Amino acid sequence: MVSIKTVAVLGGSGNLGPAIVKELIAAGFTVTALTREGSTSTFPEIDGLTVKKVDYTSFDSLRDAFTGQDAVVSVVATAAIGVQNVAIDAAVAAGVKRFIPSEFGVNTRKTQGLPIGKILAGKVSVVDYLDEKAKQNEGFSWTGLSTGLFFDWGLKVGSIGVNVKDKTATIVDSGNEKFQTSNLAHIGRAVAGILKHPDETANKYLATASFNPSQNEIVGIVEELTGEKYNVTRLKSEDLWKAGEEKLARGDFRAFGDFLKVWNHADGIGHAVEGSESANELLGVPYEDLRETLKAYLTRVGAI
Template sequence: MASAAVAEQRKIIDAAAKAGVKRFLPSEYGTNTANAEILKVSKFSASKADVTEYLKQTNATNPGLTWTSVIVGPFFDWNIKSGSLGFGISSGTATIFDGGDKRFSTTNLATIGRAVASVLAHPAETANKHVYVSSFNTTQNEILSSLEKATQKTWTIKQRTTKEAMATGAEKLASGDRSGFYDMVLGITYGDGYGTDFAKDTTDGLSNELLALPKEELDVVIKEIVEGKRP
């Protein structure tokens, strides 16, 4: 679902329940919406969490319709290419938040697709729960080191705080500037307390092994991105 239409999923859920659909995967595929702190600062994440609550209510009265919320963190290869994670390949500049050593989970697009397919191949194990997957558990500084290795040059570094990013994002969104969404995502991804290290910050941990997801290497993926070998 498009970002602005997340709440409209309720209509589709109602239709799915009436039609006898067995599994509904809501429009998640991002931040850890089971984390209470995220819901306090991000209305978009709160809207997603509301949909999950609606699915829980629907399942209580119609057990035939189960659900799985697939949580993946930022789309790694897509966001590195676009610069949305703070790394500009063409300019050789990086914005590093809070020193750059906070670990977070992030997933490549193809791996997200494999995860969704595998969820449907493991219906019992993935029913009515959040499922966490990740290509990498990494840091900004590890990504920067890999990018410098792949581009064979020293990058220019800008320093920023997640606190400032969150404040700027909230101010922009309040004024109708949707670019504030990206500031909020950066603040959540690189900030403390938002449950972004899935292996450490979640009760069930990662489901990579259950879903038979391939192991991936950061340097290999970064090199492919820099060389234009990633779609």
């Protein structure tokens, strides 16, 4: 049986990294956060957290940082996805047992052949590379994790489609399609669950979610809790798809936003994560309460 006690988090200072670091420490792992040389990012003072600066592009720098680590969790930004192959080689050389790549969003194993897959091709190739390395190196394994949209973070930045300040909402098609989405802390707990169950999660691509709401459900709860009626703008998935294709043809990768709305919300798309597709039970992370998450957010921003 594989035992994982020490974990290095690569790129742990972004939107998701701190939540993963916090939940790993809470789960009893010894955590080292690795940041890019020259980075001015800071971490909250957490007992048991070590912070080191490394050169993300240097095999030697990464190998040295990974030495003594049982697992590496990569949370590098999409723009830096390419550095992961160097990190994977360094992890193998350092004797790392498990590598979790920077997925944490759309299930990239389902995007191949689609326009959104062209934009996410870097992520797809990293998982393919990991699978190859795991077959070539006994004792090395990987786990991919799809989480859907970052829900609590998305409420703050507007990617969920609800603007509390302006009392507006954007809904695609009927608004009844359920979609995969996860709170940041839930994602952190899911990562900890992978490493607490290393044998059961080895060389697998898993999916998790805090909940699978519809857009109409979210707007309805927000309107109920605030006592305010929201002004709703409706979009058609076919129009979003066409707009995305036109942008992609020009090399404009803002097309991702259009394709992502289609991926999550188009009627009949079927990308909710429920039943046998969900790894929640395996990872020990129960579904969360949508209403309570929305209530906490609305309270925090003074909307209720």
